[in-house]
Amino acid sequence: MRSDLGFLRGVGRGLVRVGEVRCGVSVRRLRERWGLGVRSVAWSGLFWILAALTAGSAARAGEEAAAAVEDVKGAVELFVNARTAGSVDDFIVAAAKVRALADAGQPFFRFLLAVYASQDTLCNLPEKTRVKYLSEGRPLMMQYAEDGNSMAQYLVGMDCQVNLNAPAGARKWFERAAEQGHALAQNSLGLIYYQGQDVAQNYDKASEYFRLAALQGNLNGEYNLGTLYYYGHGVPQDDDMALRLYTRAAEKGNSNAMNNLGWLYQQGRGVAKDLEKAAAWYRKSAETGNANGQFNYGFSCARGAGVPQNFREAAMWYWRAADQGNVEAQVNIGVLYRDGLGLKQDDGKALDWFAKAAEQKHSMAQFFIGQMYEQGRGVPLDEGRACRWYRKAAENGNPHAFNALGTFYYRGKTVAKDYVQAEAHYRRAALQGLPAAQNNLGMLYLRGEGVVQSHERAAEWFIKAVKQGNADAAYNLALLHEYGKGVEASHILAVNLCKQAALQGHVGAAEWLFRNGYTAWLKSAAKKGGEAGHQPAAR
Numbered sequence: 019m020r021s022d023l024g025f026l027r028g029v030g031r032g033l034v035r036v037g038e039v040r041c042g043v044s045v046r047r048l049r050e051r052w053g054l055g056v057r058s059v060a061w062s063g064l065f066w067i068l069a070a071l072t073a074g075s076a077a078r079a080g081e082e083a084a085a086a087v088e089d090v091k092g093a094v095e096l097f098v099n100a101r102t103a104g105s106v107d108d109f110i111v112a113a114a115k116v117r118a119l120a121d122a123g124q125p126f127f128r129f130l131l132a133v134y135a136s137q138d139t140l141c142n143l144p145e146k147t148r149v150k151y152l153s154e155g156r157p158l159m160m161q162y163a164e165d166g167n168s169m170a171q172y173l174v175g176m177d178c179q180v181n182l183n184a185p186a187g188a189r190k191w192f193e194r195a196a197e198q199g200h201a202l203a204q205n206s207l208g209l210i211y212y213q214g215q216d217v218a219q220n221y222d223k224a225s226e227y228f229r230l231a232a233l234q235g236n237l238n239g240e241y242n243l244g245t246l247y248y249y250g251h252g253v254p255q256d257d258d259m260a261l262r263l264y265t266r267a268a269e270k271g272n273s274n275a276m277n278n279l280g281w282l283y284q285q286g287r288g289v290a291k292d293l294e295k296a297a298a299w300y301r302k303s304a305e306t307g308n309a310n311g312q313f314n315y316g317f318s319c320a321r322g323a324g325v326p327q328n329f330r331e332a333a334m335w336y337w338r339a340a341d342q343g344n345v346e347a348q349v350n351i352g353v354l355y356r357d358g359l360g361l362k363q364d365d366g367k368a369l370d371w372f373a374k375a376a377e378q379k380h381s382m383a384q385f386f387i388g389q390m391y392e393q394g395r396g397v398p399l400d401e402g403r404a405c406r407w408y409r410k411a412a413e414n415g416n417p418h419a420f421n422a423l424g425t426f427y428y429r430g431k432t433v434a435k436d437y438v439q440a441e442a443h444y445r446r447a448a449l450q451g452l453p454a455a456q457n458n459l460g461m462l463y464l465r466g467e468g469v470v471q472s473h474e475r476a477a478e479w480f481i482k483a484v485k486q487g488n489a490d491a492a493y494n495l496a497l498l499h500e501y502g503k504g505v506e507a508s509h510i511l512a513v514n515l516c517k518q519a520a521l522q523g524h525v526g527a528a529e530w531l532f533r534n535g536y537t538a539w540l541k542s543a544a545k546k547g548g549e550a551g552h553q554p555a556a557r
Contacts, residue, residue, distance in 0.1 A: 097130070099237060105273045108309030108343065113141050120151070122134030129155030133173060136180045152181060163191060170202045179206075183331060185216035204231040205239045206210070212242075212251070213436075221252030232263065237270040244275065248287075257288030270300070276303035277311040284323070297324030304335055312339035313347040318358075320350070329360025340371065348375040349383050356395070365396030381416035384408075388422065395473035401432045412443075420447035421455040428458075428467075448479065453488035454482065456480075462493060473504025484515070489522035496527065 073383030162170035175191030195203035208227035244263030267275035280299035303311025316335030339347035351447030352371030375383030382391025388407030424443035446454030460479035496515035519527035
């Protein structure tokens with residue numbers, strides 16, 4: 019599994035969902051225990067660090083020595099927790115502290131920094147220095163690990179996992195540390211079994227290890243266990259438990275948990291639906307530098323969900339998330355530039371952001387690039403390139419792209435006209451629930467193009483699209499009711515469907531209503547027009 023699992027993707031469709039199980043650790047204790055046994059974290063792994071720090075300072079007072087221990091513990095705890103808990107800002111601060119200790123010549127901190135630098139460039143450690151610190155530190159860490167030091171065992175396991183490509187060795191050292199109650203190792207083992215890293219995937223074992231870490235107040239163990247409860251992996255599905263665990267992790271500063279709490283409040287899972295609280299949690303997550311929280315809070319601003327609608331504010335948070343590589347934010351800021359919402363309209367900048375997201379194989383970004391070429395926006399009009407981008411998006415399962423390709427085949431744009439291929443592409447999109455494709459498929463049945471002509475089948479697809487608010491389908495279904503083709507003949511239903519379409523701006527439906535003497539709906543249209551807002555959406 020990815021470190022940011024199971025996100026609801028797409029522009030204008032929703033926010034980032036509850037996140038993935040993550041690795042990460044904490045040594046804070048949890049006082050409320052759910053009635054289970056208490057496990058304490060032994061900091062014996064840092065006593066030898068203190069000895070290194072205080073060597074030659076026998077005159078130091080006991081209180082000063084104790085303060086030094088706490089300072090060391092705090093630096094290590096902040097470093098190993100901040101990034102995995104989703105906070106970029108905290109991690110940068112922690113990395114600077116650890117780097118200062120490493121620069122002072124402390125072998126433990128050099129090795130710690132080098133191990134984590136293998137995974138995160140924010141450690142800001144040159145590659146030659148990283149390799150040097152690892153090679154110099156390995157003999158010392160191995161000696162401490164063999165002597166039973168749990169912190170050293172954990173770091174040796176991390177080295178095996180991220181640098182030496184030795185998953186069996188990593189698991190062995192994590193197990194030895196976990197047996198001593200080491201929360202970092204327990205959480206790492208949980209992740210190994212959850213993802214099936216060189217072992218059979220086992221949610222039960224994953225939940226066992228995450229629970230051990232959580233019982234020590236480990237904020238990442240709490241977060242991961244909460245995610246298992248959210249999905250029902252290895253434990254009964256339980257939104258209430260997910261809420262409790264995310265809340266505990268969030269209170270300790272886990273910004274991924276803050277983001278997930280926002281999702282629970284937005285969806286009303288385990289708690290009453292509350293968009294204001296959802297936006298508040300997203301903002302808390304965003305302010306720590308969490309890219310998913312930044313995207314979600316930006317999305318809330320764009321939609322006016324729990325906060326006043328503000329596209330300028332949305333653009334700011336999208337940019338912060340996009341700058342960290344958040345692909346959803348890259349697509350959404352592209353939409354704001356394309357539509358001129360909160361930002362000066364700029365097709366070139368929109369295309370640049372879509373291209374960044376397309377590099378990550380984001381199917382909606384690929385589709386949008388195809389649109390830009392088809393419409394000649396920001397680039398010369400080129401239907402051939404548009405078709406190629408639509409194919410790329412379709413290969414990634416994008417329903418909008420299937421629908422667009424169906425239209426290319428229907429009209430013979432850059433490809434030979436082929437109603438059978440048009441039907442096949444429209445159907446792929448329609449079965450994914452895209453209302454425009456459902457309407458297009460209905461039109462093929464209505465005309466008998468690429469399929470056997472059938473008013474009944476046409477009506478079935480129009481009805482599916484109407485239920486999702488598609489104006490074209492409402493008008494088409496209205497005409498079937500007016501003439502009793504494949505459905506009940508009903509002038510009343512025809513009028514109501516045409517009103518529904520006309521209120522969405524459908525010109526044909528409005529003209530039909532005028533021809534038949536219906537004008538009262540115009541008052542509703544005027545009122546709706548005065549209240550309507552703008553939403554960034556897929557086109």
